[in-house]
Amino acid sequence: xxxxxxxxxxxxxxxxxxxxxxxxxxxxxxxxxxxxxxxxxxxxxxxxxxxxxxxxxxxxxxxxxxxxxxxxxxxxxxxxxxxxxxxxxxxxxxxxxxxxxxxxxxxxxxxxxxxxxxxxxxxxxxxxxxxxxxxxxxxxxxxxxxxxxxxxxxxxxxxxxxxxxxxxxxxxxxxxxxxxxxxxxxxxxxxxxxxxxxxxxxxxxxx
Numbered sequence: 001x002x003x004x005x006x007x008x009x010x011x012x013x014x015x016x017x018x019x020x021x022x023x024x025x026x027x028x029x030x031x032x033x034x035x036x037x038x039x040x041x042x043x044x045x046x047x048x049x050x051x052x053x054x055x056x057x058x059x060x061x062x063x064x065x066x067x068x069x070x071x072x073x074x075x076x077x078x079x080x081x082x083x084x085x086x087x088x089x090x091x092x093x094x095x096x097x098x099x100x101x102x103x104x105x106x107x108x109x110x111x112x113x114x115x116x117x118x119x120x121x122x123x124x125x126x127x128x129x130x131x132x133x134x135x136x137x138x139x140x141x142x143x144x145x146x147x148x149x150x151x152x153x154x155x156x157x158x159x160x161x162x163x164x165x166x167x168x169x170x171x172x173x174x175x176x177x178x179x180x181x182x183x184x185x186x187x188x189x190x191x192x193x194x195x196x197x198x199x200x201x202x203x204x205x206x207x
Contacts, residue, residue, distance in 0.1 A: 095110055
């Protein structure tokens, strides 16, 4: 079993080093999300307008990624790139409101489908806001729309991979602890204390 121990030890070490930046992003952004505060989020936005936009016919009747794809030509004319995070139609006013995000940058557009014009509002809340956005992005909210930008699809794959590798780290950690006799007593105490803390928190939440 010596070969299994050596392989597990090396994979545990190198996997941990590889995913440490991703875990740091999730850990720091979790603090911001829990406390509802993001440094630098109060920066003032900039506003501009644009006319004669190439708005596709029937744009308001599309939905999800199809609508986001159809919007790309309009966004390129507005010099806006990123993930289309939200699309909200206002049929009575023939308007389409969108939110486009590059982590650390948010652009809101309000398209007038009749006049082919747009009002554009841009904010640059900074890197801390970017980390919070990356933390939330792999979720299921607006799943039919998310992943319409290539780089955010890459991030989603990396986020899923990080979760799988953290599971591997946990399993390999338990294995390495089990085969290291000198660490069994303190390891058992840490596992027990972690389990008690977790179960106590779950009991307090669901009580």
